[in-house]
Each structure stands twice: as C-alpha cells, then as structure tokens.
Amino acid sequence: MAPASPGANSTASSTQGSGRGESLTQIAADLATISANMLFRSDKAEMLAEIRIAIREEVMEVRRDLTALERRVEDLEADQAQNMQHQQEMDTATTRQGNVLLDLRRHLEDLDNRGRKNNIRIRGLPESAGEALPQLLMDLFTRILGDRAPGDFGIE
Numbered sequence: 316m317a318p319a320s321p322g323a324n325s326t327a328s329s330t331q332g333s334g335r336g337e338s339l340t341q342i343a344a345d346l347a348t349i350s351a352n353m354l355f356r357s358d359k360a361e362m363l364a365e366i367r368i369a370i371r372e373e374v375m376e377v378r379r380d381l382t383a384l385e386r387r388v389e390d391l392e393a394d395q396a397q398n399m400q401h402q403q404e405m406d407t408a409t410t411r412q413g414n415v416l417l418d419l420r421r422h423l424e425d426l427d428n429r430g431r432k433n434n435i436r437i438r439g440l441p442e443s444a445g446e447a448l449p450q451l452l453m454d455l456f457t458r459i460l461g462d463r464a465p466g467d468f469g470i471e
Contacts, residue, residue, distance in 0.1 A: 437455075440448070 437452070440451070
C-alpha cells in the first residue's frame with residue numbers, strides 16, 4: 316500500500332488530539348463521579364460500626380426472646396408435672412371409690428338376702444282369693460304348724 320498523504324496524517328492527528336481532550340475530560344468527570352461515589356476508609360469504618368451495633372441489638376433481642384421462652388417452657392413443664400401427679404392421685408382415689416362402692420353393693424345384697432331369709436313363698440294359691448288371702452294364709456299356717464304358730468304373721 317502506498318503511504319498516506321501528509322495532509323491526511325495531520326487531519327487524523329488533530330482529530331485524535333481533540334478526541335483525547337474530550338476523552339480526558341470524560342475520564343476526569345468519570346473519576347470525579349467514581350470518587351464521589353466511592354466509600355473512603357472512614358466511611359467504611361462508620362458503616363461497619365453501624366452494622367455491628369444493629370447486629371448486636373438484634374442478637375440481644377433474640378436472647379431476650381429465648382430467655383422468655385425458656386421461662387415459659389419451664390413453667391409449662393412444672394404445670395404438666397403437677398397435673399400428672401394430680402391425675403395419678405385422682406386415678407388412685409377413683410379406684411379406691413370403685414372398690415368401696417363394690418363392697419357397699421355386696422353388703423347391700425347380703426342385707427337384702429338376710430332380710431328375705433325368713434320369707435316363705437307359697438305356690439298354688441288362687442289369685443282370686445283377693446282380700447281373703449291373708450286370712451286364708453293364717454288358717455293354712457295354723458293348721459300346718461299347730462300350736463307352734465305365732466299369732467301374727469307379716470304378709471305382703
């Protein structure tokens with residue numbers, strides 16, 4: 316290729332020169348923006364201190380919450396232990412009362428049976444006897460027992 320004409324080189328270099336000026340101005344503006352947006356060590360230390368304080372406060376709040384929850388759990392466990400003991404006492408009392416009730420029922424049956432021990436059942440008498448039935452029975456017992464018959468029988 317043939318060398319470029321000297322006039323062409325001067326136009327290119329003048330374009331580059333003005334481009335360099337603009338680009339230097341642009342770079343300076345960019346550097347100013349970047350440095351304005353850049354955090355300096357003092358800013359970083361201040362932000363870090365603020366973050367640490369915020370984290371410490373959060374940790375302290377979490378610890379307070381955990382302590383409160385621990386107390387509540389301990390209270391609930393104590394209440395549960397007390398309820399379990401009360402339930403065992405109630406189970407024991409219920410069992411005892413069941414046994415006492417069974418003994419009373421047996422005693423009542425025994426008393427009832429003893430009360431009926433002297434009862435006599437008579438079969439074969441006509442129901443049509445009605446109001447004359449007590450007198451009919453008295454005559455029957457007097458005839459069967461003879462002189463040993465007591466004077467008054469309880470008839471139901």
